[in-house]
Amino acid sequence: MISKIKSLIKPPVRDSFQGKTDLESRDEKNFFRMALGIILGTLLVLFFSFMITFFVSVRGAEQTLVPNVTGEYLIDGLINLQEKELYPRIQVRYTEDPLEKDHIISQDPKAGSVVRAGKRIKLTISKGAVVDKVGSYTGLNLSDVKTQLQTLFASYKPLMVIKEPVVFVFDDATAGTILEQEPIADTPLTGLTELIFVVSRGPVGKKYNIDDFTELRWMDAVNRLVRSNQPFVFTLSEDEPGNNSVVLKQVPASGKTVMAGTRINLTISTPKKLARDEGFGMIELTLPDYPVSVDLTVERTETAGRAETIMEMKHPGGRFSMPYREKIGTEITVKIYDEVVKKITVE
Incomplete structure (x- = not known):
């Protein structure tokens, strides 16, 4: 009995190395295991969180x-x-x-x-169309408005066109001036719109006396006619050659009273001699009858490429003919508002 009691009250055995009892050693081991488990669990949670975030980011937006x-x-x-x-x-x-x-x-x-x-x-x-409303064209020249519209719609489908034929009336305003327009300015554009213009023909025609052009060299006669914008037609007389190709006859005759714009018919002689590299002839064409005189230009372009204006004038249209004496190979061009209507090469 006494031996049993002694065994119960026997002091715990201490770890010879750590100096601790068995009970203390077991508690420390349990604590260590628990701490290690917590650390490993935390690391696993962080790892899985990282992997989930990574795959979500790789997957991208929906x-x-x-x-x-x-x-x-x-x-x-x-x-x-x-x-x-x-x-x-x-x-x-x-x-x-x-x-x-x-x-x-x-x-x-x-x-x-x-x-x-x-x-x-x-x-x-x-951004809408280049223009979205009708412009104000009253007081402008019809030719200028046509050029403006062509430039404006050069790269786009036209939204405004001038209705033909244009109405022309006599008026004190300069010939070609737009007096009225329809639709009025600032009318919104919703599609293709026709512009109706009333245009001045200029004052009622004036009268004047015809100059005397006979015996003038044909180029001198042309210069005088061009200065007064008087339309003309030249014809050649094969029967009377001359050294300088002068005007032999004119119709109407000099001194006769005619209306402004009356066409003058001039007959000239054919030159007797030409240089070996020269050509002489007549450039002829028939233009439409314009309600308002248009800009007519005659140019020459030499074989070397140099271009020069021979004459320019206002012309009402109809028949046009003019002599030329140029070097062989020269190009002669007739233009209406910079548009070529006739071109020949001197032979």
């Missing part, structure tokens, strides 16, 4: 369907893109239809394409 915004008003199209988490990249340009202003006229990628959310969609926005 895919979405590109909506059809072509033809929509800009604001409406932007809202539709925003709902799909898409963003615009905008560029603008003029179009032929003024009603397309501020509307989306094209998109890239096309509607129905599958893209990632956050992608930028290229949108082309219309």
Whole structure:
């Protein structure tokens, strides 16, 4: 009995190396295991969190369907893109239809394409037509307005055209001046619009006495006629050659009273001699009868490429003929408002 009691009260055995009892040693081991488990668990949680984040980032944004915004008003199209988490990249340009202003006229990628959310969609926005309203043309010259419209719509479909035939009336304003227009200035353009003009013919024709051109060299006669914008027609007389090719006859005769713009017919002699490298002849053509005199120009271009204006004048149209004496190979060109209507090469 006493031996049992002694065994119960026997002091615990101490670790010879650590100087600790068995109970203390077990507690420390359990604590160490628990701490190690917590650390390993934390590391595992961090590892799995990192892997999940990595794969989500690699996977990227969700895919979405590109909506059809072509033809929509800009604001409406932007809202539709925003709902799909898409963003615009905008560029603008003029179009032929003024009603397309501020509307989306094209998109890239096309509607129905599958893209990632956050992608930028290229949108082309219309700035409308080059002009969106009728200009003020009253008081301007008809030829200038035609040139202006041609330049304005050189790269785009025309939105304004001048209705033909133009109405011409006698007026104190300079010939060719636009007196009235329809539609009026600032009328909005919604499509192709015809411009109706009333244009001045100039004052009622004045009368004057015909000069005497006989015995003048033909080029001197041309210069005098051009200065007064008097239309003329030259013809050759084969029967009476002369050294300098002078005017032999004129109709109407000198001193006769005629209306301004009356055509003068001049008959000239054929030159007797020409240099070996010269050619002589007549450039002839029939022009339309213009309601207002147009700018007529005659130019020559030498074989070396040098160009020179021989004459320029206002011409009412109809028959036109003029002599030439130039070096062989020279090109002679007749133009109306810089448009070539006749070209010959001297032979």
